[in-house]
Amino acid sequence: MSDKDSSLPAEPVEFSVDLTGHEMTRRAHVMNALGAEWDPVEVMRGEEEAYDLLYSGLDEEQQRLYDSLVEAGVLPRRA
Template identity: 60%
Template sequence: MSQENNGAPAVFEIDLTLEEARRRAAFMAAVGPDWDPPAVLRSEELAYDLLYSGLDERQQETYDMLVAAGVLPRREPGRAAD
């Protein structure tokens, strides 16, 4: 027995709610109970500060050019590379 759709597009739906819950549970299991997001962000900021500190004049010009072009984020005053 065949059904005709008279040229109408077929409806295809998938509920990804269960898959998203599984993905989130797997992520939380992988990072473990000691995961501290604020500490991770502070560590990243410290790493950026170290990376962009102590630039010579030519490196600073390149850094400023990349910031102006939007390639690198602008660092706040008082931060590295200022």
């Protein structure tokens, strides 16, 4: 071991970084980018409509596969 190494601590030094302020700034930027017109409820409705459309009109084989994926927990059960 050289003389330089003897100045290093023998044990690891613990430190922590609080990112709370950064996270709040990040969230503020996201909300600003979404704009005042963004409506999260309307977005969720649109997503539900898209899923309804996606899983409608399945043929027999597609329906069987869909049902098996739901049963396996891969896809959520839909009303």
